[in-house]
Amino acid sequence: MRQIVLDTETTGLDPRSGHRIIEVACIEMENRRLTGRHLHKYTNPEREIDAGAQAVHGISLEFLADKPKFADIVDEFLEFINGAELIIHNAPFDIGFLNAELRRLDRVPVETVCNGVIDTLRMAKDLHPGKRNSLDALCERYEIDNSSRTLHGALLDTELLADVFLAMTRGQNSLMIEPDSAPRPQLGADGVVRQRKPLIVRRAAPDEIAEHERVLQVIDKESKGACIWLPKTEVAA
Template identity: 90%
Template sequence: MRQIVLDTETTGLDPRSGHRIIEVACIEMENRRLTGRHLHKYVNPEREIDAGAQAVHGITLEFLADKPKFADIVDEFLEFINGAELVIHNAPFDIGFLNAELRRLDRVPVETVCAGVTDTLRMAKDLHPGKRNSLDALCERYEIDNSSRTLHGALLDTELLAEVFLAMTRGQNSLMIEPDAAPRKQFDANGVARVRKALLVRRASDEELGEHARVLAGIDKESKGACIWLPKPPAEATG
């Protein structure tokens, strides 16, 4: 299965208010393995960036001044995601912005190009109800190093999200793990690592074995020698 982990950064929160995409990043997975292929573009939004949004991602309009417009990258973007399942954290946000950009160019919606969309935020809420399920919180829960994430950035976020997604869905590829692969940690519904305890084996005492033998003897007597749990005496040789 081909999957694309995707993230965007934007000028603000709502595309219906005219906000635009300023960064898009996609990384490719085949059969739950990163292929090394990625698409990463900064985009000139042709409008101002809200101060609140800039505080989150740190991208300035001056930096984007010489970057391509979305119309310049749309064909490359659509070709990259074509036929793949998209994996996105809080998918309605990114899909809403992408479709707004595509509508401006009279292009079809993202959902008609890709094979489907998986929202990891929704998955996380199902797995960890009542818990914080931001990307940072999930990295902490699944012990994924996000120490380099001081600001939001689409490319770094897709790399982290790919690791989070694989951790959340690890049971789905249990048959694909190599025989010599190191065992991975398992987590409960609260995101706490499970510790597998050694299996306790209790052997029957002499008293318990004696009682067991008496019960079987009683069954054998009542069934006139038909107790299947008693060993049968070896058949006598004939001839």
């Protein structure tokens, strides 16, 4: 299973008003593990950056003056995401900007290149209705260190989002995947892989285990012995 965690930074909020992508970052996961492969590009938008947007990401037009245009990196970008499932926080925003850039170049939409899109913002709202579900709020909720995130940056945000996504979907691990025996590699903002801190494991207390067993017995009784979570005693032939 190949997945790409993706984020962009832009000159403003609406591609229909001519706003452009100025940064795109993708990091690769295979079978829920970071591979260390990533794509990170700054692009010259050929237009001004809104003051509000620059206050969020801190990227200036002067910094982007010598950077390639999106047309110069589009082939590398499409090749990197080809066939993968995309994981994006507030996916309609990023997909809207990417497709606007691709339309300018007469290229096919992102959805026809990748193998589906997961919107972690939509997922978080379903899991935590009525709560704040920004990336910072999710990092706090899942105890993920985001202290280095003073400004929005596409590469750092993809790394944090990968941690958030894995935390939100921890119960969905395939039975074919062995449990992690060591910390996963972590991609820093500078693109260097560093070791992650070990995950915190909270084990059930004896009273919680006893209550769990009691509930299973109730389910088994109500379902006339059809509870699939209780071990069954084999009947001798």
